[in-house]
Amino acid sequence: xxxxxxxxxxxxxxxxxVTVQLTVFSxxxxxxxxxxxxxxxxxRLWIVRFLSGxxxxxxxxxxxxxxxxxxxxxxxxxxxxxxxxxxxAVLALGLSYGAYGSEVVRGAISAVSPAQRExxxxxxxxxxxxxxxxxxxxxxPEMVPPFNNLLIELLKGTALVSIMGVADIxxxxxxxxxxxxxxxxxxxIILVMYFVLAFLLTRGMRVVERHAKAGxxxxxxxxxxxxxxxxxxxxxxxxxxxxxxxxxxxx
Amino acid sequence: MSAxxxxxxxxxxxxxxxxELIRFDRVTKRFGANTVLDxxxxxxxxxxxxxxxxxxxxxxxxxLRLLMTLLKPDEGTIKVGGEYLTHxxxxxxxxxxxxxxxxxxxxxxxxxxxxxxxxxxxxxxxxVTEAPVHVLGMSKEAAEERAHELLxxxxxxxxxxxxxxxxxxxxxxxxxxxxxxxxxxxxxxxDEVTSALDPELVAGVLDVLRDIAHTTDITMLCVxxxxxxxxxxSDDVLMFDAGRVIESGPPEKIFTEPxxxxxxxxxxxVL
Numbered sequence: 001x002x003x004x005x006x007x008x009x010x011x012x013x014x015x016x017x018v019t020v021q022l023t024v025f026s027x028x029x030x031x032x033x034x035x036x037x038x039x040x041x042x043x044r045l046w047i048v049r050f051l052s053g054x055x056x057x058x059x060x061x062x063x064x065x066x067x068x069x070x071x072x073x074x075x076x077x078x079x080x081x082x083x084x085x086x087x088x089a090v091l092a093l094g095l096s097y098g099a100y101g102s103e104v105v106r107g108a109i110s111a112v113s114p115a116q117r118e119x120x121x122x123x124x125x126x127x128x129x130x131x132x133x134x135x136x137x138x139x140x141p142e143m144v145p146p147f148n149n150l151l152i153e154l155l156k157g158t159a160l161v162s163i164m165g166v167a168d169i170x171x172x173x174x175x176x177x178x179x180x181x182x183x184x185x186x187x188x189i190i191l192v193m194y195f196v197l198a199f200l201l202t203r204g205m206r207v208v209e210r211h212a213k214a215g216x217x218x219x220x221x222x223x224x225x226x227x228x229x230x231x232x233x234x235x236x237x238x239x240x241x242x243x244x245x246x247x248x249x250x251x
Numbered sequence: 252m253s254a255x256x257x258x259x260x261x262x263x264x265x266x267x268x269x270x271e272l273i274r275f276d277r278v279t280k281r282f283g284a285n286t287v288l289d290x291x292x293x294x295x296x297x298x299x300x301x302x303x304x305x306x307x308x309x310x311x312x313x314x315l316r317l318l319m320t321l322l323k324p325d326e327g328t329i330k331v332g333g334e335y336l337t338h339x340x341x342x343x344x345x346x347x348x349x350x351x352x353x354x355x356x357x358x359x360x361x362x363x364x365x366x367x368x369x370x371x372x373x374x375x376x377x378x379v380t381e382a383p384v385h386v387l388g389m390s391k392e393a394a395e396e397r398a399h400e401l402l403x404x405x406x407x408x409x410x411x412x413x414x415x416x417x418x419x420x421x422x423x424x425x426x427x428x429x430x431x432x433x434x435x436x437x438x439x440x441x442d443e444v445t446s447a448l449d450p451e452l453v454a455g456v457l458d459v460l461r462d463i464a465h466t467t468d469i470t471m472l473c474v475x476x477x478x479x480x481x482x483x484x485s486d487d488v489l490m491f492d493a494g495r496v497i498e499s500g501p502p503e504k505i506f507t508e509p510x511x512x513x514x515x516x517x518x519x520x521v522l
Binding site: 113115116118119121122123124125126127129133134137138215216217218 | 319321362368371385415430431434
């Protein structure tokens with residue numbers, strides 16, 4: 001590892017930043033798509049359900065990588081302009097992960113008891129008010145854990161963009177590997193980098209989940225972290241040895 | 252109860268003159284091959300308390316659900332306060348009503364469910380204020396003041412800031428009653444409101460409903476297996492069997508000297 005110079009490290013760290021950006025932008029697009037398509041799939045008009053169902057099937061059934069190539073190389077033929085690779089990637093990832101996410105939204109909505117909608121009707125809420133005030137707030141806590149899974153899948157899926165020359169972590173890694181000729185340390189390092197990013201996402205989503213559950217009167221699960229099970233001395237030992245106890249990262 | 256004066260103020264009800272408020276005109280409802288209501292006619296006058304009794308599957312709950320527009324009739328029409336509930340007049344023709352028309356007519360009707368169906372994502376106070384604010388357009392202050400009156404009436408003043416899941420079944424049902432009354436409905440539908448409660452919690456809920464029945468002029472349609480309660484509050488009792496009213500009359504008559512053999516059988520089974 002000593003042979004990897006600071007300049008090459010910088011390359012990897014810039015890659016991390018690009019990966020983070022890709023993940024954030026793609027996730028934002030995917031979230032919008034997931035809610036729009038997911039809600040449309042529960043719509044009372046069959047044509048809306050049909051079109052959104054078709055979107056879901058098509059984008060679930062196509063490879064994100066090929067979709068990215070298609071957006072980058074084929075779309076310009078029709079429209080005469082070309083997206084930069086970064087945005088082609090965001091579009092491809094957002095549209096396909098949005099399709100997966102729509103299934104999460106649809107499932108969580110249909111898991112809300114029909115009796116809740118009936119109570120909404122009995123109080124003369126409009127269909128839109130029922131959705132906004134009653135159904136979605138109850139469906140939301142159910143969506144968070146599967147969204148977390150998708151988010152981590154998306155993070156790892158961003159590695160596809162390196163094929164199109166977007167300088168993300170994976171792209172940086174191949175540059176460094178070419179420069180040093182060393183595979184083992186480089187790929188071990190980026191393995192850890194992806195893991196750390198995924199872990200941070202999970203911790204963040206835990207906080208979101210706790211808030212969501214508290215919002216429907218479900219007390220947050222009592223935390224039985226490592227810290228509370230160890231004596232203060234042991235915690236001190238662990239802290240000195242440099243390993244952060246898992247329970248401490250949540251807040 | 253000291254809250255009696257509050258109650259009549261809280262639920263003061265316009266336009267009660269004993270005129271016809273609800274009319275079922277040859278209403279038929281089928282579920283698949285099963286005809287639950289068979290060309291049913293009946294009317295309820297404004298301010299009356301009507302209890303529907305009969306064996307399970309006889310169509311009692313279906314009537315309440317039709318009135319609440321949770322179900323649509325297959326044939327026939329329902330009128331509430333002179334307006335068609337699920338139909339509209341287009342010229343001379345009667346056509347199925349749009350969502351907006353139905354919602355307007357439905358505002359006169361409130362319902363309390365067997366399973367309470369409180370909104371778990373809202374605290375008790377907001378459960379009661381949400382519809383008055385967002386459906387009736389009341390100011391938040393006015394809605395909250397009224398909600399406090401109603402929650403006081405049902406004996407839950409100290410629980411306004413809790414989530415429904417933190418309350419007992421009986422407490423939840425009393426919140427649901429307050430929530431329905433907050434809309435100032437002309438008609439209150441009670442669908443087996445004590446059936447899901449632990450036995451020791453039933454009395455508290457029935458006491459609240461007795462108060463409301465005796466001190467307000469709200470029209471009540473009540474499906475219940477609590478025959479003593481039915482006897483206390485009802486002006487009329489309708490005995491259902493197989494989707495038809497087979498006997499009706501004041502509770503003293505139905506419960507003591509029913510004419511119909513089927514009614515006698517049913518009452519001897521439940522009393």
